[in-house]
Amino acid sequence: MKKRFSLALTTAITAGALSVGAFAAPAAFATDSLFGTPESEQPVVIGHRGAAGTAPENTVAAFKDGRTSGADFIEADVQLSADGVPFLFHDDTPKRTTNVEEVFPGRENDPITSFTWAELQQLDAGSYFSEKFAGEKIPHFNDIARVATKNTGVFMEIKSPKNSPGVEKVVADALHNDPAWIKLVEAGKVEILSFDPESNMRFAELAPEIPLQQLSSTVPDSATLAQIATFADSVGTSYRTLDQAGVDRVKAAGLEIGVYTVNDTDAMEESAAMGVQRITGDYPIQFERYLDGVKPFPASRGxxxxxxxxxxxxxxxxxxxxxxxxxxxxxxxxxxxxxxxxxxxxxxxxxxxxxxxxxxxxxxxxxxxxxxxxxxxxxxxxxxxxxxxxxxxxxxxxxxxxxxxxxxx
Structure with missing residues (x-):
């Protein structure tokens, strides 16, 4: 069981945006380019919010896009409704990605966690992206487990845990008791992550067997990484702030490293060249095509x-x-x-x-x-x-x- 350490770490980790990670590191990269490399030499690919570049984020449609891509994992964000139901949604308010202004006028800037599950199910979470996805609902936490497989697992970020008291126990209970989640856990295809170290430590106590990732907008110093290593297995950070020294520092602490949110193949190549083991991006379909040695954009016409x-x-x-x-x-x-x-x-x-x-x-x-x-x-x-x-x-x-x-x- 991972050890717990002082909550003073909270102030040592800066806030940022998303997730990455897989528990086992792939082999070292053997070529100058990832295009068409053997699978053993490829980084682990995680579809951000499912596949947020090609479908409305954190919806079943995006999860299916991520699964179809052949990505190793699909990532999502969990919060609790006002009546305690775990649901998948990124933002703190419903304004950006739903039709809340039509359904609940005046509540567009209210906390998303102030809505009951029944109210959340009245919102359209797909039309903002395109009419093709009209009617997509905000998913229940368990919906992503029904989409995931032993090939494409789940990275689950506990989002804004201060707004969802008790969310760690709700998630841990589901992983321990729901058959769909149990199957994924037994296959090594579930990881939990958060920017909040206190939340990560709470979860580590509830489910020490589940791989855990600490997110940070920049790579912390060596002392902080040593503390993180007492309860987490990996660190996820922004590729834009990462350098070789940061990669080396994470690995020296006995942790694995991933980056977010990588959205073109040049950035993927640069990250992999530094030894990054997993890469989270909005376009897993295009990344997987690239890794398989296929043109990622066959219709581009140049x-x-x-x-x-x-x-x-x-x-x-x-x-x-x-x-x-x-x-x-x-x-x-x-x-x-x-x-x-x-x-x-x-x-x-x-x-x-x-x-x-x-x-x-x-x-x-x-x-x-x-x-x-x-x-x-x-x-x-x-x-x-x-x-x-x-x-x-x-x-x-x-x-x-x-x-x-x-x-x-």
């Missing part, structure tokens, strides 16, 4: 996102020269990109207007803010910046909703 200019000098949405995405045609034929769009990780959209064609070798700049449209620039005229100055991840989609490329910086 269209790629070549840059995200997300932190321009001055105002990010200043007229004519604010934040923007650059789309380049690397193919041999001109492509009409009318109605194509860019989607970021928070589901903000940047559209391309009618009549835009990108010639071979040419590029189109797609801006968030206002400006004068030209053959090489399209302005969405929005008044609020959407691209993260500290690093952005986007997917590029055709007008018929086919994913053509991803990009992260």
């Amino acid at each position: 269209l790629v996102v070549t840059d995200s200019v997300n932190d321009v000098p001055g105002n990010d949405i200043q007229p004519e020269k604010g934040e923007h995405i650059i789309i380049t045609n690397t193919g041999k034929t001109r492509v009409d990109v009318s109605g194509y769009y860019v989607r970021d990780a928070a589901n903000n959209l940047l559209h391309i207007g009618e009549g835009y064609v990108i010639e071979p070798g040419a590029s189109l700049q797609v801006f968030t803010g206002p400006g004068t449209n030209t053959d090489t620039k399209y302005f969405n005229g929005e008044s609020v910046a959407i691209l993260n100055n500290g690093g952005e991840a986007v997917g590029f989609w055709s007008a018929n909703h086919t994913l053509l490329d991803t990009f992260a910086n």
